[in-house]
Amino acid sequence: MRPVSFRRPVAVAALLLLGVMALPHSAAAQDNSCRWANDNECDEPRYGGTGACPNGTDANDCRAEAAAWQRLMAAVPQNIRTQLGSDTCRWANDLECDDPNFGGTGACQPGTDASDCRAMAIGGDNSCRYANDNECDEPGIGTGVCISGTDLNDCRAVAFLRNRSNTCETAFNGICDEPGQGRGSCRANTDTADCVSRDRPTTARDHFFGHDDRTLVDVTQMPWRAVGLLTMEDGSCTATLIGPRLIATAAHCMQGEGGAPAKAVSFRAGAWGDSEQGRAAVVSAVVAPNYSARSAPPGGGNGDDWAILTLDRDLGLELGYVRPYVLDKDDITAIRAGNFLVSQAGYSWDTGSFLSGHMNCTVLNAYPDGSFIHTCDTTRGDSGSPIMVFRNGEWRLIAVDSQFFDPQPPFPQMSSSHLAVDTRAFADALRRAGALD
Secondary structure: OOOOOOOOOOOOOOOEEOOEEOOOOHHHOOOOOOOOOOOOOOOOHHHOOOOOOOOOOOOOOOHHHHHHHHHHHHOOOHHHHHHHEOOOOOOOOOOOOOOHHHOOOOOOOOOEOHHHHHHHHOOOOOOOOOOOOOOOOOOOOOOOOOOOOOOHHHHHHHHHHOOOOOOOOOOOOOOOOOOOOOOOOOOOOOOHHHHOOOEOOOOOOOOOOOEOOOEEOOOOOOOHHHEEEEEEOOOEEEEEEOOOOEEEEOHHHHEOHHHOEOOEEEEEEOOEOOEOOEEEEEEEEEEOOOOOOOOOOOOOOOOOOOEEEEEOOOHHHHHOOOOEOOOOHHHHHHHHHOOOEEEEEEOOOOOOOEOEEEEEEEEEEEEOOOEEEEOOOOOOOOOOOEEEEEEOOEEEEEEEEEEEEOOOOOOOOOOOEEEEEEOOOOHHHHHHOOOOO
8 A cells, every 4th residue: 555644744824713704824825935836726735726735835826715715614604613713733724624523533622623624514515626526535534635524425435434443452353342332442433343344335445345354463473473563754654574684565665755765763573552572773775776656557567666674683583584485386376266365464554553464365366567466455554564375384475565456357346456566576685685595
């Protein structure tokens, strides 16, 4: 999966003060400092623009959109406007409603995220420029290019998943433990698979092929304690110990904003909440030299999404590691026959720092470019996560998870296609690093 920044830098300015209407973001109303300003296209995301400019930096191009936004706010009943309050939360104007009084994430205090919660407060509307395009574009449950509640029709089927997760430590155990149910040991909305259902609409942004088959895995046992949370300067991915001090992940995890290199900070092997089986710092990285953020069609040249990182100590000798294995001709034959089983585990966005995995999923098709598509339930946060096969009494790494595509033939029954980069693509780099026999 492509790494996702859950929070974007925001320009905070008051929109509503004690329920009195004002021009939205008036403090930055005359700012045209964006490099794309005055190109006759609104690029501020708060108004449904392209997102190429930070909020408040494309005033001239967004003048019409700002006026339309003011009309939308003016149409909110006075009693609701009073409850909406202001935009004083640090997360205001990031498109996602964070006011818990209006079904938001709870990251903001009530009455401090007015603009992002306007639509949610009135039950939703279709004011987003991308509304009615048959794709949910709201944050959390969709692509995130629309403000919460402004893509009502497209998001109707998945709205029940808004602000829900599986971050409870007892998620996926078949018992609902949210407040008032079971033991009540989970916080509200953190035990979704157990309390709502494992069934997922095929239109959901999370790609579980209509059913979530993940479980939480025991990070004290191999091979799962060799899987860890890779922390970057901004964000995180999943990685795996493949040698005494080597870990493997996806190349796109090493790319920051605007294509600039991202710095990997630390690796927490067997991370579980605030604890881990072992921790080490990342000291260097080898990233696929031909990696490009631009995707080709499946099988068309996506085998460069890999990276091998070096740690500052021999963590793999302490905990164990998963040796890489390169697919051979017999394996390709088994894949074509539809009986090549693998298992995967990663730090999915909705399980947070608890490791979730999908056991006994299937590789559907292996491509000559060193990639394959599979049926493992991976989503945001699983970037770089290992796909493993059990061979001769031990688990072996055969791929790192990469991205997803639309359904690919001959598998029209799949709601999407999940692509991983397998070790055929970086066998030479593994040999040079001493990680492959």
